[in-house]
Amino acid sequence: MALKREAPGRYASFGAADTERLGELVAPSLADGDVLVLTGGLGVGKTHFTKGVARALGDAHPVTSPTFALMAVHDGGRIPLFHFDLYRLEHAYELEDTGIYDVLGYEGACLLEWGEQFQDELTDEYLGVVISRVADAPDERRIALEPHGARAEELARQIDEAVERALGAAADSSTAGADGPKGA
Template sequence: MLRREFQATDESVMVALGAGLAAASEPGLVIYLRGELGMGKTTFSRGFIQSLGHRGPVKSPTYTLVEPYTFEALEVFHFDLYRLGDPAELEFMGIRDYFGGDSICLIEWPERGIGVLPPADLEISIEPAGTGRLLQVRAGSVVGDRVAQRWQPGN
């Protein structure tokens, strides 16, 4: 499966990378966002969601676990599992209902949902790189491979 790397020198580049991925995405996509606190996972998600037409703030759903965004023919679910105590809690919230052919799921801290979450089509790991960030992208499915090939930074 395809692997790519992108450099984000500042917040605006991280937002542009999120927007570029949104432009390349298709319904049914599951995206894992990995990285320590402060690496830019939510900033990336903001670029993704706002580029689709959302005109409000995009905040990390740390306490609610999921924030839905509805667009004309697509739903985007932004998950932040940082405060998740046990992956079984995801079953109680009906996690499986969020994953379908007409939605895209962005999942921060996916390692907290091991055993319950579906596999990722794309895994994006964000690490420090000098004063910016390095995004390492790995496709985990045919769909993820196709989207990663189309993804152009800054779209």
């Protein structure tokens, strides 16, 4: 199975490659100042999603989990991508040291893992990307776009259109083959 659009802003992923693909489809809509808050539990796929975004922005450097660095900058693409992982941050006052206030909402696109725990200290204008697991299906995820604020709503609309276009085209080309769609 491959990435599926179940409803506007609601997608089904059947493996890490699908989640990366969604990130790739998100990237063209991103503009300077956009903030994505990626949520879900440990190992749900936030970093894989980010990999797809970085790749499609055109940054060739590998995305790893910036758990120790807290922030990784990918500035080799169309716009800079600031990837934060705030999992290890214990106190809101430590946010200052991560450099997040220098860029959040201004420069490049910011993707935050574990940002929801500091929601009050961060921005209230962001696009939530909520990834959840599916019972008894270890490689499946449901991914929902949850916009907060007018720009995030516009962004969610653009992303959904891009996904619809891309997946529509994929479905058309696969039905042309005799065997139908295969694998991811």
